[in-house]
Amino acid sequence: MKSRGGHSTWRKIVYGGVLALAIIALLAMRPGSESRDVGEFLPREIRGEANRVVKEIVEESHAINSKIDHIVSLPDNEFLFIVSRSSARDERIVKDLAKGHCYLRFPSGPRPIAARIVDNLRGDGGRRMIRCRAIDQQLPLQSPLVATAQIQSSDGKITLGSRGRSLELVNWNRIVFAALAREEDLVLFTKGIFSVKKETPPKRARCVFYTDNGVAVTYTRVLGLAQEIIRCEYPPGQGRSRGSLVSVVPGEGTGGDAAAPSVAVYGGAAREGQSARPRHLLCACTMVHNAAKFLREWMLYHSRLGIEKFVLYDNNSEDGLEEAAAELRNRDGLAVEIVPWPWIKSQEAGFSHCAASRRDECQWMAFVDVDEFLFPKLWLHSGAKSTNATGTVGSSPLARAIAAATRNRSQMVGQISFHCRDFGPSGQATHPTAGVTQGYTCRVVKEQRHKSLVRLEAVDRGLVNVVHHFTLGQRYATARMPSWKGVVNHYKFQAWDEFKQKFERRVSAYVSDWKEERNIKSQDRTPGLGSKADKPADWERRFCEVQDTGLRDYILKTMASPDKLELPWQS
Missing domain, CATH: 2.60.40 (Immunoglobulin-like)
Structure with a gap:
C-alpha cells in the first residue's frame, strides 16, 4: 500500500509539473511564433503525456487547431486570410474575431508582419474571410512569397493558424x-x-x-x-x-x-433550374464602398418606386454598412442583403455574379449606383397610389414603366435602358442635410451613358456587362426609354469632400484609377481635373448648365412630412 500510494503521489507531482509546463508553453506561443512541440522542453519519459495535456487545453480554449487555408495579398498593404469551413462554423470565431490582429512570418524575415483586423466576412462555401491591414510594415517584394499565418482575437481567446504550413501569398491581380x-x-x-x-x-x-x-x-x-x-x-x-x-x-x-x-x-451539385416565377418583380443590385450615409435616401426613394429587395455587394466598406443595413431592415421594413465582395476592381464580375445568382429570386434587376436615382417621370402620378414605403407590386411607378416598355413589341424585351443626367455641386460646399436629391439641382445639358433595368432570364449565358447593361440572349432586345418618359438622375459631381473619394480607387476592371496618368480623356474621368485630387477654386459652380428640380419637387410633394417638411431619411 505504501509503495502504491507513494507511486500515486509521484504521478500527481509529475502531472502537476507537466500541466504547469504546458501552461507556460501555451503562454510562450505568442502571435507570430511558430507552433512548437511542448515535449521538446521536457524529459523524454513524459513528453507524450505533456503533449496530450497541451492538446486538451488548446482544444478547450480554441487556441489553435483551426485552419487558415489561403492568404491573398491586396492593395494598400492589406491581405485576406481565408479560414477553413470547419473552423468558420464556430460562432466564437465569428464573434471574437471582430477585432484583433493578424501576423505573417516569412522564412527569411527578421520579425513577423503585424496587422489589425479590419473586416470579418462571410465567405462562400461556409468559410470566413478575415481582412487585415499592416500596421507599420510593408510586405516583402520577392516572388513567389510564402509565409506562415496567424490570427488572434483582441482578448486572446481565439487564435487561428496555418498549422505550421507555409502558404503562398496569392496576388489579387491574378x-x-x-x-x-x-x-x-x-x-x-x-x-x-x-x-x-x-x-x-x-x-x-x-x-x-x-x-x-x-x-x-x-x-x-x-x-x-x-x-x-x-x-x-x-x-x-x-x-x-x-x-x-x-x-x-x-x-x-x-x-x-x-x-x-x-x-x-x-459548391457541389448544380442548383435546380427555375421551377417557379421569381417572388420579386423588381430588385436592385449595386456595389458599395463606404457609402452607408447615402443608403437611406437611395433605398427609401427607390422602394417607393417599387423596388422590393436591395442587394449590396460590399467592396471593403469600413463606415458601418452592416449597421446601416440593419436599421433599414428593422426600422423601415426593407429587404436588404449584403454580399461580401473584397475583390478589387471587379465591379463587372460582381454584377455578373448578381445576375446569375438572383435569377430565381428577382424577375427584373435595376443595376444603378447609390448616387443614381431612377426617375420614371411619366408614371409617377398615374394609376394606383402606394399605401406604404415599398409601394404596391404591379401598380408601382417602375412596374408601370416596365409594362409600358415591354408592351406590343415584335421581340421580347430583356432590358430597359435609361439615359443619365449628370448633376454638379450646385453651389454646395458640404453634403446637403436633406440629401442629394434636394441639394443638387443644377446639371449639364448633355445626357450621358445609360443605366438599365434587366430581365434576369434574358441575360446571355456569358454574363458580359459594360457600364450597367448586359449582353442579352438572341431572343431578347433592349428597349431604350425616351428621356421625356424617364431618366436616371446621376449625382456625380457632389460637394468636394464627397467627390474626392472617387480618387481612392475605381471599382470597374476596365477603367484606370484616377491617380494614374492613363486614359485621361475617358468618359469615366472628370473634365479638367487630371490625375490629382486638387480642388479647383470654382468647383461649386462647375457642371451647372440648367436648373432641374423635377425629382426634388416630386420627393418634397410625396415624401415630406406635412408639418415639418422633413424627409424620411432626415429623422
Missing part, C-alpha cells in the same frame, strides 16, 4: 476568386487570367477540380470565357465534395500549363 454553380455550367470569376470583351471559344484552357487535400483529380472543358468569367463543364457525376477547390489551366502564355492560383470552392 487569381480565381469565386465560383457559382448553375444548372448548365460552373461559373468561375477570375482576375488577370483572361480578359476578352465578347465570349470567346477557348483554345487549350481546361478547368481543374481538386480533392479536399489539394490533389488535382478531374479536368473538364472550358465551355466559354468572356471578360474575366470562365464557364466550366461539370465533372462526370459531379462527384467532388462541397467546398473543394476549383481552378483553371490557361493553356497558353508563360506558365500556361499550370493551374492559376485559386481560392474558389466548388
Whole structure:
C-alpha cells in the first residue's frame, strides 16, 4: 500500500509539473511564433503525456487547431486570410474575431508582419474571410512569397493558424476568386487570367477540380470565357465534395500549363433550374464602398418606386454598412442583403455574379449606383397610389414603366435602358442635410451613358456587362426609354469632400484609377481635373448648365412630412 500510494503521489507531482509546463508553453506561443512541440522542453519519459495535456487545453480554449487555408495579398498593404469551413462554423470565431490582429512570418524575415483586423466576412462555401491591414510594415517584394499565418482575437481567446504550413501569398491581380454553380455550367470569376470583351471559344484552357487535400483529380472543358468569367463543364457525376477547390489551366502564355492560383470552392451539385416565377418583380443590385450615409435616401426613394429587395455587394466598406443595413431592415421594413465582395476592381464580375445568382429570386434587376436615382417621370402620378414605403407590386411607378416598355413589341424585351443626367455641386460646399436629391439641382445639358433595368432570364449565358447593361440572349432586345418618359438622375459631381473619394480607387476592371496618368480623356474621368485630387477654386459652380428640380419637387410633394417638411431619411 505504501509503495502504491507513494507511486500515486509521484504521478500527481509529475502531472502537476507537466500541466504547469504546458501552461507556460501555451503562454510562450505568442502571435507570430511558430507552433512548437511542448515535449521538446521536457524529459523524454513524459513528453507524450505533456503533449496530450497541451492538446486538451488548446482544444478547450480554441487556441489553435483551426485552419487558415489561403492568404491573398491586396492593395494598400492589406491581405485576406481565408479560414477553413470547419473552423468558420464556430460562432466564437465569428464573434471574437471582430477585432484583433493578424501576423505573417516569412522564412527569411527578421520579425513577423503585424496587422489589425479590419473586416470579418462571410465567405462562400461556409468559410470566413478575415481582412487585415499592416500596421507599420510593408510586405516583402520577392516572388513567389510564402509565409506562415496567424490570427488572434483582441482578448486572446481565439487564435487561428496555418498549422505550421507555409502558404503562398496569392496576388489579387491574378487569381480565381469565386465560383457559382448553375444548372448548365460552373461559373468561375477570375482576375488577370483572361480578359476578352465578347465570349470567346477557348483554345487549350481546361478547368481543374481538386480533392479536399489539394490533389488535382478531374479536368473538364472550358465551355466559354468572356471578360474575366470562365464557364466550366461539370465533372462526370459531379462527384467532388462541397467546398473543394476549383481552378483553371490557361493553356497558353508563360506558365500556361499550370493551374492559376485559386481560392474558389466548388459548391457541389448544380442548383435546380427555375421551377417557379421569381417572388420579386423588381430588385436592385449595386456595389458599395463606404457609402452607408447615402443608403437611406437611395433605398427609401427607390422602394417607393417599387423596388422590393436591395442587394449590396460590399467592396471593403469600413463606415458601418452592416449597421446601416440593419436599421433599414428593422426600422423601415426593407429587404436588404449584403454580399461580401473584397475583390478589387471587379465591379463587372460582381454584377455578373448578381445576375446569375438572383435569377430565381428577382424577375427584373435595376443595376444603378447609390448616387443614381431612377426617375420614371411619366408614371409617377398615374394609376394606383402606394399605401406604404415599398409601394404596391404591379401598380408601382417602375412596374408601370416596365409594362409600358415591354408592351406590343415584335421581340421580347430583356432590358430597359435609361439615359443619365449628370448633376454638379450646385453651389454646395458640404453634403446637403436633406440629401442629394434636394441639394443638387443644377446639371449639364448633355445626357450621358445609360443605366438599365434587366430581365434576369434574358441575360446571355456569358454574363458580359459594360457600364450597367448586359449582353442579352438572341431572343431578347433592349428597349431604350425616351428621356421625356424617364431618366436616371446621376449625382456625380457632389460637394468636394464627397467627390474626392472617387480618387481612392475605381471599382470597374476596365477603367484606370484616377491617380494614374492613363486614359485621361475617358468618359469615366472628370473634365479638367487630371490625375490629382486638387480642388479647383470654382468647383461649386462647375457642371451647372440648367436648373432641374423635377425629382426634388416630386420627393418634397410625396415624401415630406406635412408639418415639418422633413424627409424620411432626415429623422
